[in-house]
Amino acid sequence: MRWHTLAFTIGLALTSAGAAQSPATKIAPQKGWLNNLDAARARALKTGKPMLVVFRCDP
Numbered sequence: 544m545r546w547h548t549l550a551f552t553i554g555l556a557l558t559s560a561g562a563a564q565s566p567a568t569k570i571a572p573q574k575g576w577l578n579n580l581d582a583a584r585a586r587a588l589k590t591g592k593p594m595l596v597v598f599r600c601d602p
Contacts, residue, residue, distance in 0.1 A: 580596070583596075
């Protein structure tokens with residue numbers, strides 16, 4: 544019985560470690576989104592386009 548509990552705990556730890564980076568964080572660079580406010584501001588000034596700023600907290 545203890546072996547099953549240990550195996551479950553290890554399996555849960557391994558699956559949650561893979562979820563540390565959210566899908567939005569992985570996709571953002573592919574879409575051209577920036578996660579640095581200063582870099583985004585510089586690009587907006589360079590291109591003359593407005594910024595869309597989203598504040599979020601990824602776990």
